[in-house]
Amino acid sequence: MAEQVLTELRTTHSEATGLRSIATDFSSDRQAFRNVSWGKAMMWIFLLSDTFVFSCFLISYMTARMSTTVPWPNPSEVFALTIGGTSLPLILIAIMTFVLISSSGTMAMAVNFGYRRDRRKTAVLMLVTALLGATFVGMQAFEWTKLIHEGVRPWGNPWGAAQFGSSFFMITGFHGTHVSFGVLFLLVIARKVWRGDYDHERRGFFTSRKGRYESVEIMGLYWHFVDLVWVFIFAFFYLW
Amino acid sequence: MAHSATHAQGQQHPIKLYLVVWAWLFILSACSYFVDYFQLQGLLRYSLIILFMLLKAGLIVAVFMHMAWERLSLVYAILVPISAVLVFVAIMVLESDYTLLSRIAFFGSGS
Numbered sequence: 001m002a003e004q005v006l007t008e009l010r011t012t013h014s015e016a017t018g019l020r021s022i023a024t025d026f027s028s029d030r031q032a033f034r035n036v037s038w039g040k041a042m043m044w045i046f047l048l049s050d051t052f053v054f055s056c057f058l059i060s061y062m063t064a065r066m067s068t069t070v071p072w073p074n075p076s077e078v079f080a081l082t083i084g085g086t087s088l089p090l091i092l093i094a095i096m097t098f099v100l101i102s103s104s105g106t107m108a109m110a111v112n113f114g115y116r117r118d119r120r121k122t123a124v125l126m127l128v129t130a131l132l133g134a135t136f137v138g139m140q141a142f143e144w145t146k147l148i149h150e151g152v153r154p155w156g157n158p159w160g161a162a163q164f165g166s167s168f169f170m171i172t173g174f175h176g177t178h179v180s181f182g183v184l185f186l187l188v189i190a191r192k193v194w195r196g197d198y199d200h201e202r203r204g205f206f207t208s209r210k211g212r213y214e215s216v217e218i219m220g221l222y223w224h225f226v227d228l229v230w231v232f233i234f235a236f237f238y239l240w
Numbered sequence: 241m242a243h244s245a246t247h248a249q250g251q252q253h254p255i256k257l258y259l260v261v262w263a264w265l266f267i268l269s270a271c272s273y274f275v276d277y278f279q280l281q282g283l284l285r286y287s288l289i290i291l292f293m294l295l296k297a298g299l300i301v302a303v304f305m306h307m308a309w310e311r312l313s314l315v316y317a318i319l320v321p322i323s324a325v326l327v328f329v330a331i332m333v334l335e336s337d338y339t340l341l342s343r344i345a346f347f348g349s350g351s
Contacts, residue, residue, distance in 0.1 A: 017312075018312065019312075021311065021312050021313065022312055022313040022316060025311060025312075025313035026313060032313070032317075033311050033313055033314045033317075034311060035311060036310065036311055036314050041314065044314065044317075044318055047318075048317075048318055048321060048322075051322060051325070052321075052325065055325045055328070059325075059328055059329055059332050060332075062329070062332060062333070062336070063332045063335065063336045063339075064336075066333065066336035066337070066340065067335075067336035067337075067339035067340045067343065068340075068343075069340065069343050069344060069347070076276050076279075089276060089277060090273065090276050090277075094269070094273045097269050097273075098266065098269060101262070101265045101266060101269060102262075104262075104265070104300065104304055105258065105259075105261075105262035105265070107304070108258045108261070108262070108303075108304045109255060109258055111251065112251075112252075112253065112255055112258060114250075115250035115251060115252055116252075213250065214250060217250065217251060217306070220304070220305075221305055224300050224301075224304045224305045225305070227300060227304075228297055228300050228301065228305075231293055231296045231297050231300070232293065232297070234269075234272070234293075235272065235289050235290065235292075235293035238276075239272060239275065239276055239285075239289045240286075240289070
């Protein structure tokens with residue numbers, strides 16, 4: 001009898017859906033999010049905190065731009081490039097966006113092949129992702145150099161509101177730093193995948209925990225987040 | 241261990257799904273680029289930019305970051321705090337309007 005009740009309880013517990021599943025998760029004596037590993041939960045919590053940091057930057061940019069009485073430079077013209085004699089508005093930013101989206105695509109496929117335990121394809125796709133990420137940072141370096149040559153500084157610029165410079169360097173700089181660290185992170189995990197660490201459950205050098213292919217997914221969460229932030233920067237900074 | 245057994249499966253989805261999402265991200269980015277290229281202005285411009293932005297963000301989070309398949313409690317733990325950001329945005333929009341009015345009133349159109 002007691003056993004039957006227990007089994008029934010257990011089935012309702014595992015089959016809980018909707019709000020009930022939230023209640024069972026948070027009241028469970030195991031871990032907060034059932035079937036979500038700590039590694040993944042912690043990466044999400046880190047990304048949530050990062051969301052707040054980027055939000056504060058974008059909101060302060062918005063506040064500066066909306067409250068200044070001086071005209072704001074037109075990003076469409078500022079970020080135009082002259083290719084073959086014609087001036088294309090925002091072309092560099094468009095290419096950067098496509099490069100970053102492509103890197104997100106290859107990353108998503110790397111995660112997929114990781115769970116299929118296809119060591120080589122996973123590692124190669126991660127290296128392609130890292131290469132696209134490095135390309136993005138390179139183009140950003142070019143963009144910065146060009147603007148610095150044109151006289152943009154954190155305290156001013158030739159076309160209007162001084163806050164344009166500080167917002168630009170802060171927001172794109174912080175995002176570029178994220179991409180750079182992401183490339184580093186990608187190379188570290190790609191090396192582990194290539195070496196077969198996740199097939200042989202080799203223990204990590206720093207944590208001495210057994211590696212799993214889930215690390216590729218956790219790494220992917222970080223990478224997709226960087227792409228996600230760029231979606232907002234693209235819309236608010238370059239298209240507004 | 242049932243726990244690691246469920247994880248060995250991981251997020252198994254057909255590659256085609258990722259390729260479709262990837263293609264959509266390209267299309268949506270191209271759309272937002274053309275909003276600028278054709279110099280659309282006013283309400284149309286802003287609503288299109290925000291629409292494409294939210295669609296792209298939604299696709300990335302739901303499919304690439306696998307949120308569509310995560311526990312509901314994890315989803316809520318992430319999405320509910322973000323709504324606080326929207327409140328912050330609303331506050332700062334009001335605040336910047338007020339600052340702009342004060343600047344115009346006290347400094348003319350100087351700074």
